[in-house]
Structure formats: C-alpha cells, structure tokens
Amino acid sequence: MDYTPLRMDASQPKLRVNLYSDTQTRPTPAMKAAMLAAEVGDEQFGWDPTTNALQERMAAMMGKEAALFLPSGTMCNQIAIATHCRPGDEILAHETAHILTSEGGAVGAITGAQITGLKGARGMFDADTLRAALRPRTRYAPPQALLEIEQTANTGGGAVWKLEAINELCAIAHENGLRTHMDGARLMNACVAAGIAAKDMAAGFDSLWLDFTKGLGTGVGAVLVGSKEFIGAAWRWKQRLGGSMRQSGMLAAGCLYALDHHIDRLAEDHANAKRLARGLGQIPGIVAEEPETNLVFFNVQGTGMTSASFSDAARQHGVAVSTNGKYRVRACTHLDISAAQIDEAVQAMGAVVKAA
Ligand SMILES: *Cc1c(COP(=O)(O)O)cnc(C)c1O
Numbered sequence: 001m002d003y004t005p006l007r008m009d010a011s012q013p014k015l016r017v018n019l020y021s022d023t024q025t026r027p028t029p030a031m032k033a034a035m036l037a038a039e040v041g042d043e044q045f046g047w048d049p050t051t052n053a054l055q056e057r058m059a060a061m062m063g064k065e066a067a068l069f070l071p072s073g074t075m076c077n078q079i080a081i082a083t084h085c086r087p088g089d090e091i092l093a094h095e096t097a098h099i100l101t102s103e104g105g106a107v108g109a110i111t112g113a114q115i116t117g118l119k120g121a122r123g124m125f126d127a128d129t130l131r132a133a134l135r136p137r138t139r140y141a142p143p144q145a146l147l148e149i150e151q152t153a154n155t156g157g158g159a160v161w162k163l164e165a166i167n168e169l170c171a172i173a174h175e176n177g178l179r180t181h182m183d184g185a186r187l188m189n190a191c192v193a194a195g196i197a198a199k200d201m202a203a204g205f206d207s208l209w210l211d212f213t214k215g216l217g218t219g220v221g222a223v224l225v226g227s228k229e230f231i232g233a234a235w236r237w238k239q240r241l242g243g244s245m246r247q248s249g250m251l252a253a254g255c256l257y258a259l260d261h262h263i264d265r266l267a268e269d270h271a272n273a274k275r276l277a278r279g280l281g282q283i284p285g286i287v288a289e290e291p292e293t294n295l296v297f298f299n300v301q302g303t304g305m306t307s308a309s310f311s312d313a314a315r316q317h318g319v320a321v322s323t324n325g326k327y328r329v330r331a332c333t334h335l336d337i338s339a340a341q342i343d344e345a346v347q348a349m350g351a352v353v354k355a356a
Helices: 029-036 049-062 073-084 106-111 127-133 163-175 187-194 198-202 228-240 249-261 266-281 307-316 339-355
Strands: 066-070 090-094 114-118 144-150 179-184 207-211 222-226 295-299 328-332
Touching (some): 049 066, 049 207, 049 249, 066 249, 127 163, 187 198
Parallel strands (some): 144 179
C-alpha cells in the first residue's frame, strides 16, 4: 500500500470525495459531545473509569478475559508480538500482512523476531500452505512462535476470512506449539459482512485487536484483548513504548460511542463499495475486483495509465484514491461517504479515463 501522504495544498482543486482511506473519517458532533462529557482519571494507574469501561466492554465482546487501550493498531500488533515472541522467533503471516509491509520494520526493530510471508490469493492462505511452512523443532530452525492473520485482509481486497478457515489454521498452529494473533484492524467489517459475532471470529486467537480509527470513525484508539496473563505482560510493553496515557477517558468515550453507533452502519459502507465497483466496472479500461467489505481495488492498466498517474488525475477532479502496485488502485468507503458521493466519484473517474 502506498501511504504517500495525501497532498492537501492550496494549488489543488477542492477535495470532494475522499476515498483515500477509511482513516479519513472525522469524529461526528455526537461523538465529540460524548468525548467532552467523559469521566476521566489517570489511566496509567488504572483510575480512568471510561477507559476501564471500554476495556471491560471489549473483553466481553471478544470473549476474552482482559483488554488494553492503546493509541494505535500498530502499537497493538507490536505489543502483542513483543509479548508472544522472543528475539530470533519466527512469525508466520501472509506476505502482504500489515506487520510485514507497513509497520516500519518494527518486528525486527522492537522484538527482534522475523516474519515469513506465506502466499495465497486475496491476502489469505490455506491449511496446506501453513503446514508446508512449519519447521522441525531443531537447533537450526528459528523457533516458530506465532501465526498472524489479518481480518479483513487489507491488500487482499478487504477479503473476509471464513470462520471455518481461521479455526482450522488456529488449530494447526496450536497443535504445533505456535500462538495465534489476529490483526483485527477491520474485524467489525468482517463480522458485519459475514453476519458472525466478533467473539466467534475471535475464538481461535490468543490475542487480537480492533481499530477504532478505520470504519468506526474515531480520531485515536485501538483495543488489544487476550488472557489476563497476556494483558498483564502487554502492560509492561505499553509502559516501555510510551503507550501509557493519563486522562484517556476522552478518547475511550469516542470508542464507546463508536461501539454503540457505528458498527451496524458498516453495512452502508459495504453497499457503497459494491456501488462503486459496479460504477467503475462500466468505465472502459478499468477492471474492478468484487468487494466483500469497504475496500475497492481496481486495475487501471487498460486505460493506458498507471495507478500513480490515475490517482494524480483523479485528485485534479476532486477525488482521492490510494495506489497499491503499478496498476492497482484502492478506494475506501467509510462513515463520511454517501451514496451520492460514490456516484460523483464514478463520474469524475470516468472523466479522468476519457481525458486520457
Ligand atoms: C491500519 C492498519 C493497521 C495499523 O493501524 P493504525 O491504527 O493505523 O496504527 C494494522 N493492520 C491493518 C490491516 C491496517 O489496515
């Protein structure tokens, strides 16, 4: 994923439809009101009642013993990895996994573990691929410590791992002495799309986390969950990395608000994604992947443009998208995007292709 920062300078036309990422949402007035009204205390001491309420609610929702509020999803991944693994350990994940491609090499820099990327269509791999990656426990092989799965698979097209598939993979991992971790940045998108409860999706995992800054629409926050023992150890890493906060209740209140108001509506984002893919499919030269959730990937090679030239031209038409590879473009639907804006974006991108 090319996360080259989105340029927003005065020389560019006004941005009308921001499909760059689902992180582009802004807290709604009602969310801000809930944040302002939050009861607060010193989080580092365990005295922030709103943060405690969020943690309790998340642990219950995911069917785990305990939870930890953190500033970001990246910190959830890195603290979970640091807690599960030791230097020299091996982590198995898809080759496009966020922990491998997009966290600045943090696994090597912080834990000193290594990641082996597994292959498979749409950001997913199967049981045979996992079995083939297992190594004998010899003094030569890196100790295999962790299986990591991304739900939904981001660059896999926002694809949803099937419950049976993740349960099978987690069982294989556990039988072979590996622990299991879910990067649940967009877990609720998967749950809404599949009609499966979060605690069922979470059942096979020793740890997992949910991001509140993607489709759920807050400005800050992610929650990591697991056993009491795991979260106890994770707390030390939170302290070490400077992730302990103070009156974090204002942030946690935004997350609680999102749990109450922004989950069921993810279905609207998914409908908008389908609407967008249908519209893009009508534009000559564009081939859109069938979206399962809120991420729409499409190939622009047939237009004679690259993803970079396409996204620059779209920006000139007031539409922001991101790029993933030479010809692959990503557009995300989210809380701040209406069906009318989808139609506006399709029209603008049609004009981009026509001009090319
Ligand atoms: C965004 C994202 C992350 C990182 O989350 P931040 O809150 O931005 O740190 C991790 N994994 C996936 C799949 C993501 O999309």
